[in-house]
Amino acid sequence: MDISMPFNDIRDEHLTLQLSTACSSTRPTQQSPPLVSSSSQFEPIINLLGVGPLNSHTASVALPCNMTRTRRTPTQILREGQTEDIPAPYPWATTRRAHVYSLHHLFSNGINKIRGMVQCKKCDQKYEIEYDLEQKFGQLATYVYQNKSAMRDRAPDVWMNPILPDCKLCGQTTCVKPVIGKKRSINWLFLCLGQLIGCCKLNDLKYFCKHTKNHRTGAKDRVLYLTYMELLKQLDPNGPFDI
Numbered sequence: 001m002d003i004s005m006p007f008n009d010i011r012d013e014h015l016t017l018q019l020s021t022a023c024s025s026t027r028p029t030q031q032s033p034p035l036v037s038s039s040s041q042f043e044p045i046i047n048l049l050g051v052g053p054l055n056s057h058t059a060s061v062a063l064p065c066n067m068t069r070t071r072r073t074p075t076q077i078l079r080e081g082q083t084e085d086i087p088a089p090y091p092w093a094t095t096r097r098a099h100v101y102s103l104h105h106l107f108s109n110g111i112n113k114i115r116g117m118v119q120c121k122k123c124d125q126k127y128e129i130e131y132d133l134e135q136k137f138g139q140l141a142t143y144v145y146q147n148k149s150a151m152r153d154r155a156p157d158v159w160m161n162p163i164l165p166d167c168k169l170c171g172q173t174t175c176v177k178p179v180i181g182k183k184r185s186i187n188w189l190f191l192c193l194g195q196l197i198g199c200c201k202l203n204d205l206k207y208f209c210k211h212t213k214n215h216r217t218g219a220k221d222r223v224l225y226l227t228y229m230e231l232l233k234q235l236d237p238n239g240p241f242d243i
């Protein structure tokens, strides 16, 4: 990684673009939506959000050489009658099982909010909640960036035992669980942004890892870690989320 890149300049430009897009008046000649200007197209989005390596010290600490190592399993075999492509279950999911679009694609297409079904364990009501994509990705990416080396390839407790949201209907706290459903329709991006993937069963996580060609053996903390890293990588392919 070229740590001499003027990240702050890029970030400033990005912020200016955001403002100009929002106001539609200050820079009428600049049509690019946030995060997709030509100069930043191949920049890790984690940097644009002010999360990534902004100086040489943190870069050298947080990005050891072995982070570039990828661990892939050989070709995966689908069962008879099973196809890799499915109807996209959400606007932010692709037609490939267990794959979501990149942030670049999502922001380019005006997808800024990610919705998902939840159910309260107290009042039993089902309803939708939504997350702000940029805000939640920024929080998660910051957490991973600051804690990845300490995780040692295992999901931390906060991922294994997710802190559930409060119920907006009955007012009880930490009682709203995501509705998981069938494997092919799991709302991976919603679960990822809410750091709720730990609510999935081990078999759900193995399904995800199978279709993203990650190792799917081992304990839940290992497979859960791989699931988070794969999703972050899908969102920000040039970010520091290699396994």
Ligand SMILES: [Zn+2]
Pocket: 120, 121, 122, 123, 124, 125, 167, 168, 169, 170, 171, 172
């Ligand atoms: Zn409730």
